[in-house]
Amino acid sequence: MFDALPLRRAEHAIVELRQYTLHPGRRDELIELFEREFLEGQEAAAMEVIGQFRDLDHPDRFVWLRGFSDMSTRREALADFYGGPTWKANRDAANATMIDSDNVLLLRPAYPGSGFRVEGKPRPPGATASSDGLVVANLHYFDAPVSPWFLAHFHNMRRPPLAAMGATLLASFVTDYSENTFPALPVREGEHVFVWFAHFADEQAYARYWQLMEALSTNGGSKPPQVPHRVESLRLKPTTRSRLGISW
Template sequence: MKVLRCPVVELRQYTLHPGQRDVLIDLFDREFVESQEAVGATVLGQFRDLDDPDRFVWLRGFEDMPRRAKALESFYGGPVWQAHRDAANATMIDSDDVLLLRPASVRGAFPVPVGARPIPGEPASLPPSLVLATIWYGNTPFDTTFVEFFQQHVRPLLTETGGEPLAYLRSEHSPNTFPALPVRMNEEVFVWFARFADEGHIDQHLNRLQLSQRWREEILPTLSERWARAPQRLRLAPTERSVLR
């Protein structure tokens, strides 16, 4: 049986003071990657939001909720965060926009990255790419029936139109095991991620999707019945040290 990579995932969106995003990214990529992974977290990816110059988005994974608590206690109580927290916090207006997720199926987990993460200051070994994160907000839980619908009907069409999902996740409703860091509870979300060569390929995918008769007549009506509000799309540019790229 395939073992899930990072059965618990945080999708973290930070609102920053104007002009501070690159300051935070430089600090994050230099100080906060290996130091988190040394205590049991996995930094899955970190990104610039192409549509908001003051938003930093990143993904962090854990083996389970108890180990999440242990890892966060170790990191935020440890010397690296203590040394740099004031500088990091000075860049931020809000860091509480956090969704707690779990892979929607074994096939929905994030893949193991290919190649090593560049060391600070070195260029990435893989060519540039962009990641599109799509967040669907549900009026009911995204249950097993919905996951089967996504896998059998939605995912093939996303793939055909050039947006094959890298991963797809749904809400994790376990109690927050590290309450010092808030998460958005009492929400039902389904989030999928896809990788593209550039903005043009994202636009091509979205245009093909909107023009698809299957999307308009078969899939979108079913999705719309479940949506509590309009979906959110994040067009994300990986930082130099992001392994998800």
């Protein structure tokens, strides 16, 4: 169906996609606190903050990603961080900005080699970094687990148009059905999702991509073997200390 790549050592077996709804006008406050206090502290606890973003369509939404090598490591890492001094010193300030922090999807790479690869990419120091372009997350919701035939369709039919638009496919994931090993932080259950991330030069390039996909569909392009009942698109702008999406 497609050529599977060997799992790379730096590829995270487990990734959380976290979408926080914040009190109006307080997103920049949380981002400043998050990037000052929480990045290095989390990574010292055996997890990696892959990227953090402003949602361009929802001014009070903060989106971020973090990865783990496995679920056992996730349990230990989260216990270390949320039981440690950095979170305890700053949790009240962080929680005061939030309305909801439970919109969390637990994901795994859709196939070997399809995860994020940020190894060797240093974290930007802050305000001097430039967040070039647009990172897009597309979430396809299904009524059943994502089939290998859908993954093959995506690999064969969606990747070439992305390349034609000068876009970069960053990663693709499906739901991980493991038991939540750290129940103090809820995750969404009962979901069957396929999520892909791409980087576009700008919003116009992203719009041209969807025009091309609509044209291919109208002209009798290949239909997917499994059809989602809903597709959610997130247009994301990397923050200045995001490892993903900066200085492409």
